[in-house]
Amino acid sequence: xxxxxxxxxxxxxxxxxxxxxxxxxxxxxxxxxxxxxxxxxxxxxxxxxxxxxxxxxxxxxxxxxxxxxxxxxxxxxxxxxxxxxxxxxxxxxxxxxxxxxxxxxxxxxxxxxxxxxxxxxxxxxxxxxxxxxxxxxxxxxxxxxxxxxxxxxxxxxxxxxxxxxxxxxxxxxxxxxxxxxxxxxxxxxxxxxxxxxxxxxxxxxxxxxxxxxxxxxxxxxxxxxxxxxxxxxxxxxxxxxxxxxxxxxxxxxxxxxxxxxxxxxxxxxxxxxxxxxxxxxxxxxxxxxxxxxxxxxxxxxxxxxxxxxxxxxxxxxxxxxxxxxxxxxxxxxxxxxxxxxxxxxxxxxxxxxxxxxxxxxxxxxxxxxxxxxxxxxxxxxxxxxxxxxxxxxxxxxxxxxxxxxxxxxxxxxxxxxxxxxxxxxxxxxxxxxxxxxxxxxxxxxxxxxxxxxxxxxxxxxxxxxxxxxxxxxxxxxxxxxxxxxxxxxxxxxxxxxxxxxxxxxxxxxxxxxxxxxxxxxxxxxxxxxxxxxxxxxxxxxxxxxxxxxxxxxx
Amino acid sequence: xxxxxxxxxxxxxxxxxxxxxxxxxxxxxxxxxxxxxxxxxxxxxxxxxxxxxxxxxxxxxxxxxxxxxxxxxxxxxxxxxxxxxxxxxxxxxxxxxxxxxxxxxxxxxxxxxxxxxxxxxxxxxxxxxxxxxxxxxxxxxxxxxxxxxxxxxxxxxxxxxxxxxxxxxxxxxxxxxxxxxxxxxxxxxxxxxxxxxxxxxxxxxxxxxxxxxxxxxxxxxxxxxxxxxxxxxxxxxxxxxxxxxxxxxxxxxxxxxxxxxxxxxxxxxxxxxxxxxxxxxxxxxxxxxxxxxxxxxxxxxxxxxxxxxxxxx
Numbered sequence: 001x002x003x004x005x006x007x008x009x010x011x012x013x014x015x016x017x018x019x020x021x022x023x024x025x026x027x028x029x030x031x032x033x034x035x036x037x038x039x040x041x042x043x044x045x046x047x048x049x050x051x052x053x054x055x056x057x058x059x060x061x062x063x064x065x066x067x068x069x070x071x072x073x074x075x076x077x078x079x080x081x082x083x084x085x086x087x088x089x090x091x092x093x094x095x096x097x098x099x100x101x102x103x104x105x106x107x108x109x110x111x112x113x114x115x116x117x118x119x120x121x122x123x124x125x126x127x128x129x130x131x132x133x134x135x136x137x138x139x140x141x142x143x144x145x146x147x148x149x150x151x152x153x154x155x156x157x158x159x160x161x162x163x164x165x166x167x168x169x170x171x172x173x174x175x176x177x178x179x180x181x182x183x184x185x186x187x188x189x190x191x192x193x194x195x196x197x198x199x200x201x202x203x204x205x206x207x208x209x210x211x212x213x214x215x216x217x218x219x220x221x222x223x224x225x226x227x228x229x230x231x232x233x234x235x236x237x238x239x240x241x242x243x244x245x246x247x248x249x250x251x252x253x254x255x256x257x258x259x260x261x262x263x264x265x266x267x268x269x270x271x272x273x274x275x276x277x278x279x280x281x282x283x284x285x286x287x288x289x290x291x292x293x294x295x296x297x298x299x300x301x302x303x304x305x306x307x308x309x310x311x312x313x314x315x316x317x318x319x320x321x322x323x324x325x326x327x328x329x330x331x332x333x334x335x336x337x338x339x340x341x342x343x344x345x346x347x348x349x350x351x352x353x354x355x356x357x358x359x360x361x362x363x364x365x366x367x368x369x370x371x372x373x374x375x376x377x378x379x380x381x382x383x384x385x386x387x388x389x390x391x392x393x394x395x396x397x398x399x400x401x402x403x404x405x406x407x408x409x410x411x412x413x414x415x416x417x418x419x420x421x422x423x424x425x426x427x428x429x430x431x432x433x434x435x436x437x438x439x440x441x442x443x444x445x446x447x448x449x450x451x452x453x454x455x456x457x458x459x460x461x462x463x464x465x466x467x468x469x470x471x472x473x474x475x476x477x478x479x480x481x482x483x484x485x486x487x488x489x490x491x492x493x494x495x496x497x498x499x500x501x502x503x504x505x506x507x508x509x510x511x512x513x514x515x516x517x518x519x520x521x522x523x524x525x526x527x528x529x530x531x532x533x534x535x536x537x538x539x540x541x542x543x544x545x546x547x548x549x550x551x552x553x554x
Numbered sequence: 555x556x557x558x559x560x561x562x563x564x565x566x567x568x569x570x571x572x573x574x575x576x577x578x579x580x581x582x583x584x585x586x587x588x589x590x591x592x593x594x595x596x597x598x599x600x601x602x603x604x605x606x607x608x609x610x611x612x613x614x615x616x617x618x619x620x621x622x623x624x625x626x627x628x629x630x631x632x633x634x635x636x637x638x639x640x641x642x643x644x645x646x647x648x649x650x651x652x653x654x655x656x657x658x659x660x661x662x663x664x665x666x667x668x669x670x671x672x673x674x675x676x677x678x679x680x681x682x683x684x685x686x687x688x689x690x691x692x693x694x695x696x697x698x699x700x701x702x703x704x705x706x707x708x709x710x711x712x713x714x715x716x717x718x719x720x721x722x723x724x725x726x727x728x729x730x731x732x733x734x735x736x737x738x739x740x741x742x743x744x745x746x747x748x749x750x751x752x753x754x755x756x757x758x759x760x761x762x763x764x765x766x767x768x769x770x771x772x773x774x775x776x777x778x779x780x781x782x783x784x785x786x787x788x789x790x791x792x793x794x795x796x797x798x799x800x801x802x803x804x805x806x807x808x809x810x811x812x813x814x815x816x817x818x819x820x821x822x823x824x825x826x827x828x829x830x831x832x833x834x835x836x837x838x839x840x841x842x843x844x845x846x847x848x849x850x851x852x853x854x855x856x857x858x859x860x861x862x863x864x865x866x867x
Contacts, residue, residue, distance in 0.1 A: 073638045081593075081638065153610050158603060209640065225639070225649065226817025227728060260726060260815040264710070268718050268725040433588025433830050474592060474604055 062553045063254040064535075066546065067266045067278030071226065071259040074155075075212040077196045078147050081155035084193055084543035086257055090231055092196025092214035095121060095140065096187060097241045098454075098542040102353055104187055105242040108135065108197060108215065117165070117182045123173040129199035130219040130234055137175035141167040142200040144177065157194040162186060184497060185455065193543065217250045217549035229257040237549070243541075250549035251537070270294060270530050276553065277531035277538065277546070282406060285528045286338045297529040297538045298340075302349045302452035305332065305341070305522040307414070312480040313445045314397070320517035322374040323397075323446070324364040326421035327414060331366075333523045336410040341523040347459065347513050349524055354456025354493075354506035362514045371421045387422040396424040397445035400438050403429040411448050439478040440469040447478055450525070454542075456506035460490040463513060479518040486512045557855055564854075568847045575843040576628065576836070580621050583835050590637055590830035611637060613832075624836065633840070634833030638826075643837035646822070651841060653728060653818035657741060657807050660734050662796060664742030665749055669792075672697075672746070673753025674780070680754075681761050693754065700747030705806040709740035709813045726815035737814045741806050745799055752795050756788035763787075790857050797853035801846050 072087040074080045080088065095109040109121040127135040147157045148164050165180035179186050189195065199213035207213075212220050217239075218231035233250045240247070258275055260266045267284035269275045271293075280288065289296050307327065309320050329343035344350070345360035364370070372382070380387040380394065387394040399414060401407045408429045415425040425446065430438065439447050451462065461467060465482040467475030489509040496502045513519060529546070531538055537550040591608045608614050612623070627634060633643035676693045683689065716736055717725040727733045760766065761784055769779050808820030819838060826834040 074640060079640055150606065150610070153607065224817065225646075226821055227815075258727075258815075259817075261821060262812050262815065265713075265726045265813060265815050268713060271718055272721060272725050274725050274727070431588070432828065433593060434586065436592070437587035437589070474589070 061253040062251075063256065064252045064277070064548075064551055064553060065256045065258050065275045066548070067260050067269055067275035068257045069259075069261060069263070069266060069279070071229075071257075074209060075220070075223065075229075076209045077194050077198060077214075078143070078152055078154040078157045079209065080157075080194065083156045083160070084541075084545055086545050086548065087229060088193035088196050089216070089541055089543070089545035090218040090255070090548050091212050091216045091220065092193060092198060093127075093216050093239070094193060094196050095123075095190045097243060098188060098191040099243050100542065104191060107191075107239065107241050108140075110240065112187070114187070117180060118176050118178040119187060120170070120174065120176040123175065124240065125173050126238070127215050128236060129201070129215050130213045131199050131201055133199045133201040133213075135197070135215055136172045137167075137169040138172075139200045140175050140177075140197055141169055142203065143197050144195075146203065147195075155194075156192075160189045160192045160194050162189060182495075184494060185457065188454070191542075193545070218255060221254070226259060228259060231255045231257070231548075244547065244550070245537075245539075246550045251552045252548070255548050255551075270532075273532060276535050277529060277551070279527055279529050279546075281340065281525075281527065283338055285340060285530070288530050289528060294530040294532065295535060295538070297531070297540075298526055299529075299540065300342075300351060301525045301527050301544070302351050302454060303450050303525045304344055304347075304349050304452060305336070305410070305525065306447070306449050306451055307520045307522050308439075308447040308449075308479050309518050310439075310442060310445050310447070310478070310480055311516070311518045312442055316378050317517050318374045318378040319380075319394075321364050322371045322378075322421070323418065323423065324517060324520050325367045325370045325374070326423065327417045327520075327522065328366040329522050331417070332410060332413060336406055336413055337523055337525060338406075340526045340528060342526070344521040344524040346510050347463075347519055347521055348456045348506065348510055349452055349521075352453045352455055352458075353499075354503055356503075356507040356510050358507075359510045359514055362511055363520065364517070368421055375422070382422050385422060386424060394423060395445075396426050398428055398443070399425050399446040399448060400428045400430070400435050400444040401448040402432050402435050404432075407448055414446075414448060440473065440475070442469065442478075442480060444478070456502075456509070457490075457494055459506070459509060459513070460494055463519065464490050479516075481516050481518040483512065483516060486516070557858070560855070560858075561851065564847075564851050568844075568851075571847065572840070572843060576625065576840055577621075579836055579839045580624065583830075583832050584617060586830075588830045590832055593638075593830050624833075628840070633837035636826075636831055636834045638829050638831045638834070643833050646834060647819070647837050647841045650817060650819045650822045651845070653816055654804070654807050654811065654820060655845070657734065657737055657810065657816060657818060658800070658803050660738035661741030661745065661803055661807070661810075662800075664738040665745040666742075666792075668743065668746040669749035669753055670785075672750040674757055674785070676750070676754045677757035677761060678780070680758060693750075697747040697750050700743050700750075702747075703744060705740055705744055706809045706813060708743050709737070709810055712736045712740050713813065726813075728816045733814075733816075737810050737816060740813070741803060741810050744806070745803060748799070749792060749795060752791050753788060756791045757784055760784045760787040786860060789860055793853050793857050793860070797850050800849045800853075804842060804846065 066086065068086055070082070070085065072080050072082055072085045075087055075091065077088055077092055093108050095107060097105045097107040099105045108127060109123055112119050112121045123137060123140070124135070129135060133139070144161065144164060144167055146152050147154045147161050162183040162185065163179050163181060165178040167178070168176045170176055196214055196216070198208055202208045202211065202213040217234055217237045219234045221230040221232045223229045231254065233253050235249050237249045238247060260269060263280060263282060263284050266275070266278050267280060267288055270278055270288060288294055309323060311320070314320055314323070333339065333341045333343055345363040346356060348355045350357070375387050380389045383393070397418070399411055401411045411427045411429060415427055418425050428438070428444070435449070438444055462476050463479065463481070463486060464477060465487050466472060467477040468480055468482065469475050469478065470480070486509060489505055489512060493502055493505040493509065496505060527544070529538055529540070534554045536552045536554065539547045539550055541547060591604050591611065591613060612620060624634065631644060633647070635642055636646055639646065676689070679689060713725060713736060716722045723736050724733050761780070766779055766784065769783060770776070807818065808823060811818045811820035812824065819842065823835070823838045826838060
């Protein structure tokens, strides 16, 4: 069956995104989409090859230690508030899989048909859970029903499942899942590991949290919270996923996820061989990559560095454009992201469905002459290096951001750029949850944060007027911009199921958004995996989790 | 009997202290901006679902009701359930406390290991050579450096030298004795600076005292006098200092645990605060307060055991 590209909206957290060094504290759905690019150790960049075949597995049994910055608070996928971690991907399989080209491929479901608000899945008949329970339609229904059961108090899984209306078990291996109303991202969201299917036996016994049981390539051995999770190869594992080179059991006999919050500590563990592989960001990542002693795997993420203007406070569009024209994206990439990023202009990241790169033509670029022209047109003059109107200096703007690096450092950069352009900025760097409260209350003029998406439909969460905090207290439109034209486009895009038409709609939406001069992407982040010599088969899932079952060690 | 009466008095006196800690913590965590439900559900969760989750967690009730409910539970040992991990808070905290206590005790051990010989040597040197300005300055300078250097900086330097560069000790982790050496010294070195000064001053106070002259005139050897008699007298102020510094030591442990990836209370508290895991924060602060109170009590009893002249109040 040909799996058509389908509209996708992956759950992302726009605002709750603390980039706590190495460990992302709060509860961002840290999702990435990867090309399969590997570099080999021995040089700063090494050779890049596209890996499509599984490496030769080692003849001897081996174990791997993987450094992980953020631990899943729960191993029960229904209760885990964090999407897309290594744990979920190792323990559980999902019905479908998101492939590198953005299409949906089979996983526990072999095929499916879509009929309006329902999807009927034909399931694999040769799969068992780690505890021997057969995988079937009842198991799928049991889990999905449990997710929406108020007694479960499910977390991310509930958000991702959407307006689930119920499941009908047609036969042992056929299930029809329905949503009400029609839910455009239904199929792609079933690829989210928060909807990985756990064993109904373990669930009914109430042991799932302490001893998770799924159909994934690894089974649970031991979990010492805050320290490590030990997993053992599930010898009965098979997969039909098109994106997996290894369709059988994992090569590693045992994998230990070692939880290390501190990025420098994780870097030190990589240097001293305390871990075999780990993902890093920031100066430690750059340093180790440059040292050339470890293998590296650099891959694009979906995350954009977001710079937003509170249009309720800064009402003159010329001033907003001038502010945007004051910031040098290349400088932000070099000094802020340490080179692990690329300048970006659209409000949609390049890996997301609906991205329109041509928006760069209508978004302000770094241009101090343009700043002068715009401010003078708005009736300001430069006095003692500061824009003033009728002798009154332009008010000092409050820039809210997170009190962790790199946000704090980048805020200082932005402040400096704006100061050079004639604006004064006061930085208010606070803890993530506090920052979100501040911007929702409108106590900001500028905001520096990040967001990411797999589908341009997420623009609605961020910029539709219905999500302005004055309308929806938990809304994310912290630009406070109300544009009926933009609203209509975002609504239309959310209802449209024809991919080609959606692309047109969202292209228009990106241009409409650009014209408001309220929100700007500064750069698109990259991520880096570093690994010991001898480790091979490094690849990641589309959500950024490492493909543990494909790792080898020689 | 005297110790039993002392313990009863101190336990009774601790009750209002614990109550105050619980009340202030409750007030602070509810005043701090940030919605725990939003953190759990995600920033773009459906408002209806957020409201349902808030109700399920009891966060829609008046604060006074929430506080009374919490107090009632705490009195029966129920500290609530973590919003994030869904574990009972008491279980969560008890899981992590041993790691932190282990680190704190090791830190004290490291501090004593350094400060005691340093302080004694400095005192003996002063006794023999007189109070020379140069000796005084050198001692003050080195101990000041130890005191002034933050724990995290010491920790970072120790890791770089002894773990990354020379590979004598592991970079991080909590398995085995080698893994606690560097964290213990990172935590203890700063305390050692203060302690060394106290040891030096206490030893100097005792070393020429009447009882020491009596012992010398009885022909007791100097080394025996120093280690068996003088140090015993000098240990009271050191214990008093430890009692006072224990709280700071616990705070330092939070940072050291992060640097050395030790899964203790410190890491837990930081994570709980950033996640707005209100019951977990409440329970963790309560346990830390209880630990400090118990340690203070134990230090006082120890002091009385060493010196019968010490009165227990």
